[in-house]
Amino acid sequence: MFPILLLITSCLLFSILAALIKFNSQFIHPIEQAFFRNFISVFILIPFILQTKKIINNKKNIKLLLLRAIFGGITMILLFCSYSMIPLSQAMAISFSTPLFIYLGGISFFKEKESDLSSFYPLIVDLCSDCLSIQLRHCLDQEILYKDYTYMTPDVGSLTKHYEDLIELLKAKGLLGSSKRCLEVGSNTGLFIDKLSSHVEKIVGIDPAENIVKVANDLGRETVCDFFNKNSSETLLARYGSMDLIIARHMFAHNEDPKILLEAMDEIISPRGSIMIENAYAIPTLLNGEFDQIYHEHMFYYSVINMQNLLKTQSFELFDLMHSKIHGGSITFLAAKVGEKSISSKIEEFMSNEQDLFKEDKIFKKFNKKILEIKVRVLNEINEDKSQGKLIAAYGASAKAFTMFSYLGLDNRVISYCVDTTPTKINKYFPGFGIRVIDEEAHMKINADTIIVTAWNYKEHIMEKSKDIFKKGTKLIFPLPEFELQIVE
Numbered sequence: 382m383f384p385i386l387l388l389i390t391s392c393l394l395f396s397i398l399a400a401l402i403k404f405n406s407q408f409i410h411p412i413e414q415a416f417f418r419n420f421i422s423v424f425i426l427i428p429f430i431l432q433t434k435k436i437i438n439n440k441k442n443i444k445l446l447l448l449r450a451i452f453g454g455i456t457m458i459l460l461f462c463s464y465s466m467i468p469l470s471q472a473m474a475i476s477f478s479t480p481l482f483i484y485l486g487g488i489s490f491f492k493e494k495e496s497d498l499s500s501f502y503p504l505i506v507d508l509c510s511d512c513l514s515i516q517l518r519h520c521l522d523q524e525i526l527y528k529d530y531t532y533m534t535p536d537v538g539s540l541t542k543h544y545e546d547l548i549e550l551l552k553a554k555g556l557l558g559s560s561k562r563c564l565e566v567g568s569n570t571g572l573f574i575d576k577l578s579s580h581v582e583k584i585v586g587i588d589p590a591e592n593i594v595k596v597a598n599d600l601g602r603e604t605v606c607d608f609f610n611k612n613s614s615e616t617l618l619a620r621y622g623s624m625d626l627i628i629a630r631h632m633f634a635h636n637e638d639p640k641i642l643l644e645a646m647d648e649i650i651s652p653r654g655s656i657m658i659e660n661a662y663a664i665p666t667l668l669n670g671e672f673d674q675i676y677h678e679h680m681f682y683y684s685v686i687n688m689q690n691l692l693k694t695q696s697f698e699l700f701d702l703m704h705s706k707i708h709g710g711s712i713t714f715l716a717a718k719v720g721e722k723s724i725s726s727k728i729e730e731f732m733s734n735e736q737d738l739f740k741e742d743k744i745f746k747k748f749n750k751k752i753l754e755i756k757v758r759v760l761n762e763i764n765e766d767k768s769q770g771k772l773i774a775a776y777g778a779s780a781k782a783f784t785m786f787s788y789l790g791l792d793n794r795v796i797s798y799c800v801d802t803t804p805t806k807i808n809k810y811f812p813g814f815g816i817r818v819i820d821e822e823a824h825m826k827i828n829a830d831t832i833i834v835t836a837w838n839y840k841e842h843i844m845e846k847s848k849d850i851f852k853k854g855t856k857l858i859f860p861l862p863e864f865e866l867q868i869v870e
Contacts (some may be wrong), residue, residue, distance in 0.1 A: 399473060401466060408463035415457045418426060430640060454626075476694040500812060504784070506682070512690045513739055515682035517675075520637040523589070525609065526678055532780070533593065533803050534569045535721070537842040543707045546575045547659075551704050554715060555583055555625050562625040564617065564649065566609045566642070567594055567632030571602025578602075585621055592805065614645035630659040630709075634679045643695040645650050653721055656697065658688070658714040664735060667711030667744045669862040670751030672788055673781035673835070674709065683712070685731040686739075692716050701725040708838045709862050752788070758864045759789060759833070766831045774829035775799040776843065776857075777836025778806045778818040782834065785860070786814050786833050793817075796833070800824045800850075819849045828852040834863050835859050 405414055498607025505518040534540070557580040565574055570593060577584050579810045587602035594606040605612040606712040625644050633639050637771050646656055652859045653836060663682040666674045674807065675682070691700050700722035701715040715722075738744040778801035786792065793815035801807065806818045832851065834843060837859045847857065847869050 382531055388404065388532075388577070391804065396473075399469060402461050402464045403469045405596075411461035411465050412458055413695075415454070415461050417456070418457070420538060420765070447805070451572075452628070464503070464691070472846065485544075502677060504675065504677065508745075509687075513684065513735075514687045514690070515684070516563070516701055517677070517680045520680050521677050526635075531595070534572045535839070535842075536572060537839060538845070539707065539839065539841050540572075541576075543705060544573060546705065547573075547713065548576065548580060550701075550713065550715075551626070553657070554701060554736070556657075556715075561630065562622065562623045562651075563626045564621075565628040565630070566646075567629060568597065568602075569637070570596035571604055573628070574602045574604070575600075575629060583621065585617070587617065609645050610641050611645050612649055612802060614648040618649045623654070625651050625654045626657065627654065628657045630657075631661070631711075633658055634660050634681045634842070635682065637680050639681060639691055640694055643697065645693070647695055647697075652672050652718075653853075654717070655722070656716045657712075658716065659711055660710055660714075661686075662704065662712035664712045664744070665862070666740075669709065670748055670755055671709045671861050672748075672752045672755075672862065673785040676780045676784045679778055684713070684735050685714075685728065686735050688714055689728070689732070692721075699724070699728050702727055702731065702733075746802040755860055755864055756789060759858060759860050761797060762856075762858055762866070763791070763831070763833065771830035772797055773831045773833070774824070775816070776832050776834045777801060778803070778809075778811070779836055782835035783811065783814075785833075786811065786816070791833075797825070797829060797837070798827070800832075801836075828856070831856045831858065833858045833860065834853075 385851070400415055402411070460472075460476065463475075466513070498770070502521060503519045506515060507518050508515050548557070548628040557577075559582055561581045563577060563581045563584040565571075565584065566585045567576075568574055568588050569590075571586050573586050574586050574597075584603075586602065586611050587607055588597070588598060589606065589608045590602055591606055593628065594604045597604040603612070604615065604839050607616075627650055629642065629646075633642065636642055660681075660683045661671075661674055661679070663684045665671070675818070681687075685699070685702065688793055692698055697716045697721050698715055698719045699716050703713040705711050714870060763773060773796055775796050776799070778799045782799065786796070796814075797818050798819050799811065801818050802821060807820050809818050810816060811818070832855060834840065834857055835842065840859055843857075844867065847855075847867075851857070851869045853869055857869065859865040859867065
């Protein structure tokens with residue numbers, strides 16, 4: 382109710398102001414009134430400015446502020462003059478046409494769309510007691526999520542090392558070779574395609590995001606733009622033939638019906654072909670309290686148990702796996718048709734451990750306790766810095782950041798801006814939070830005092846270049862997987 386009361390009070394005072402201007406116009410010229418209104422306001426605002434020293438010290442947008450002041454001054458003079466010339470009721474009614482001009486300006490100059498209006502959706506996670514599938518209760522339309530996609534796979538050292546590990550795993554299992562044909566589902570810009578191309582006869586990608594696919598093809602990484610399903614699989618089969626290896630990295634979680642993916646894979650896979658599926662591993666996600674991994678693009682949260690149960694619905698089975706630390710803890714599954722491959726003992730070991738953690742909701746109780754601890758520690762740091770007048774920003778305009786901001790209750794009143802390196806995200810805003818995304822160059826002109834690192838999964842990469850993009854003494858808050866503070870030296 383408080384913000385509403387503030388707004389109502391503001392409207393009341395604005396109406397009284399208009400009436401006073403009308404009355405005073407008999408004795409004082411409107412331009413004089415505009416001058417003294419702004420002159421006196423300076424003295425009212427000085428205490429607030431002195432309290433937040435950053436406003437005085439921050440010269441990042443001085444030209445824009447001057448431009449805003451010029452337009453604001455002209456606007457006020459015209460408004461005050463109108464009050465003196467025509468009936469107040471007419472002047473006020475016409476002045477309320479402002480939202481129309483703002484709406485048209487938003488479309489013309491900022492390329493905003495009606496769909497840019499913030500929409501909020503439920504984010505509830507359920508556990509199936511039969512198959513132990515962990516999944517969202519509500520799923521969004523995939524056309525909304527992926528047709529105009531902003532995430533582009535970053536080419537960073539930690540990922541490069543991980544790709545090398547994946548390639549070594551595939552080599553060790555005899556899944557690569559000069560005669561092998563490979564398909565990557567959800568290939569994004571084709572970075573992994575590029576890494577694998579020298580190890581196979583043929584590799585092609587498929588991805589539904591038109592803007593991302595264009596980037597991939599421009600880079601020479603052959604990619605088909607389509608959702609992966611039985612129909613597109615049949616088209617791929619006719620064009621490229623059957624595939625010896627199908628790769629699906631961090632995309633199974635993005636599909637509300639993963640059986641459709643398996644059916645499509647069954648359509649195009651060769652008789653003795655294999656599947657490599659990689660996802661965030663649900664176990665460390667829950668144990669480490671990685672609550673920001675839960676967002677609308679992640680519809681499923683896979684363990685070895687529920688992945689095995691899923692594969693069996695299409696006569697596939699796991700034959701090996703690899704657990705890695707990438708993205709806060711990921712797991713790579715290797716699968717083939719039932720009976721085609723010898724089964725690694727690791728499968729049973731992982732499943733036994735998971736069964737114990739799922740008993741009596743043990744793992745979810747640990748998750749709830751962990752995320753509360755994280756929330757308290759992060760907010761204590763941020764609130765302390767905010768009380769001292771420090772400028773606070775974020776690094777990483779990822780989908781995970783939405784969940785983090787929501788859970789922590791952070792918006793543009795606390796987070797001044799968010800830094801990101803993805804071109805498709807720059808100068809856009811977090812819907813519902815009003816936090817603007819800027820690039821590193823723009824950030825270095827501002828230099829916030831405290832940075833909450835929402836892209837904590839790229840911590841190593843961020844720390845490597847921290848001295849180049851953050852001023853000395855900047856506090857970096859890594860909320861996950863373990864709360865950590867770093868001071869830039």
